[in-house]
Amino acid sequence: MGYRVVVAGATGNVGREMLNILAEREFPIAELAAVASARSQGDQIEFGETGKMLKVQNIEHFDWSGWDIALFAIGSDATKIYAPIAAAAGCTVIDNSSLYRMEPDVPLIVPEVNPEAIDGYKARNIIANPNCSTAQMVVALKPLHDAATIKRVVVSTYQSVSGAGKAGMDELFEQSRNIFVGDPAEPKKFTKQIAFNVIPHIDKFLDDGFTKEEWKMVVETKKIMDPKVKVTATCVRVPVFVGHSEAINIEFEKELSAEDAQKILREAPGVMLVDKREDGGYVTPVECVGEFATYVSRVREDPTVDNGLVLWCVSDNLRKGAALNAVQIAELLGRRHLKKA
Numbered sequence: 001m002g003y004r005v006v007v008a009g010a011t012g013n014v015g016r017e018m019l020n021i022l023a024e025r026e027f028p029i030a031e032l033a034a035v036a037s038a039r040s041q042g043d044q045i046e047f048g049e050t051g052k053m054l055k056v057q058n059i060e061h062f063d064w065s066g067w068d069i070a071l072f073a074i075g076s077d078a079t080k081i082y083a084p085i086a087a088a089a090g091c092t093v094i095d096n097s098s099l100y101r102m103e104p105d106v107p108l109i110v111p112e113v114n115p116e117a118i119d120g121y122k123a124r125n126i127i128a129n130p131n132c133s134t135a136q137m138v139v140a141l142k143p144l145h146d147a148a149t150i151k152r153v154v155v156s157t158y159q160s161v162s163g164a165g166k167a168g169m170d171e172l173f174e175q176s177r178n179i180f181v182g183d184p185a186e187p188k189k190f191t192k193q194i195a196f197n198v199i200p201h202i203d204k205f206l207d208d209g210f211t212k213e214e215w216k217m218v219v220e221t222k223k224i225m226d227p228k229v230k231v232t233a234t235c236v237r238v239p240v241f242v243g244h245s246e247a248i249n250i251e252f253e254k255e256l257s258a259e260d261a262q263k264i265l266r267e268a269p270g271v272m273l274v275d276k277r278e279d280g281g282y283v284t285p286v287e288c289v290g291e292f293a294t295y296v297s298r299v300r301e302d303p304t305v306d307n308g309l310v311l312w313c314v315s316d317n318l319r320k321g322a323a324l325n326a327v328q329i330a331e332l333l334g335r336r337h338l339k340k341a
């Protein structure tokens, strides 16, 4: 007994993680299809570490009828073409691109935060997965918001190159190697050298001087958690392969001590508190790779505002930021709405 599941973008960073996570979590699968562009047609791809090989199918010729769930990770342009076709054929699309996130009739879901919003999926048969930086932040913020009502958040991100797809990871690897051997390190995917550098620019610039990545953190947090919460973000690309980090300053309506916040976070779904206030007593991105949790460290009171806290938050951007959250949405959809074949 299980569902007929399609992974679209199965050859990409997020798609491969989706296959790993479906296998790791023993998602009930009756049949599984791996789909990507014509470039990958016929390639073999492993279903997690099960040893089972899947032949990649060309999305252009894929017949979506009879499939229950499609996990999409193919970018906005291709999603615009294929998601409506899949949804119209009766296959519920769980999409990782930014295309549908702010559509009012498409639910934007982080299962630990707003699971009940999934019930609105029937309007379009599409569910959106948030931006990677938003997903991990709201997992950490929601239990604190429930306890003391967040008024304002100031977040600075330290985002890994895998957030820019396979090409981003290749660029960091090649530039690092070229610099070591004295070869030129020309930027291609990123706007400036990423190896041994940081770049305060992710996605395109908007008229107000913020970038689209920063705007996404603002509007997605409001849609998922609470429209009254004010957010201001600075998003920065750093030379880390996998794992996004965030320094988050939070202002609450009510008083919340660091100790009480730690207690709440220790019990919160999806959160792992590692906060020892000693050398190495916090989590860094390399330690969160391949993990499910959103790690929170360095919880402390901010003496410069009333009811302020500061914390450090780290998660695997390919997992909670994309593939894991999408699979959790599929699990939620199954529990609440779908019948197993």
Ligand SMILES: NC(=O)c1ccc[n+]([C@@H]2O[C@H](COP(=O)([O-])OP(=O)(O)OC[C@H]3O[C@@H](n4cnc5c(N)ncnc54)[C@H](OP(=O)(O)O)[C@@H]3O)[C@@H](O)[C@H]2O)c1
Pocket: 008, 009, 010, 011, 012, 013, 014, 015, 035, 036, 037, 038, 039, 040, 041, 059, 072, 073, 074, 075, 076, 078, 096, 097, 098, 130, 131, 132, 162, 163, 164, 165, 166, 167, 317, 318, 321, 322
């Ligand atoms: N990386 C992250 O942290 C993250 C987080 C949240 C959301 N996302 C979103 O997830 C999506 C995928 O990101 P990624 O990091 O996995 O990128 P990626 O590593 O570059 O992989 C892109 C995938 O999309 C497929 N694809 C590209 N154009 C296509 C087309 N016209 N038709 C069908 N398939 C096509 C590719 O297939 P081929 O191999 O055949 O080219 C590949 O499987 C993007 O929308 C991204 O914004 C990524």
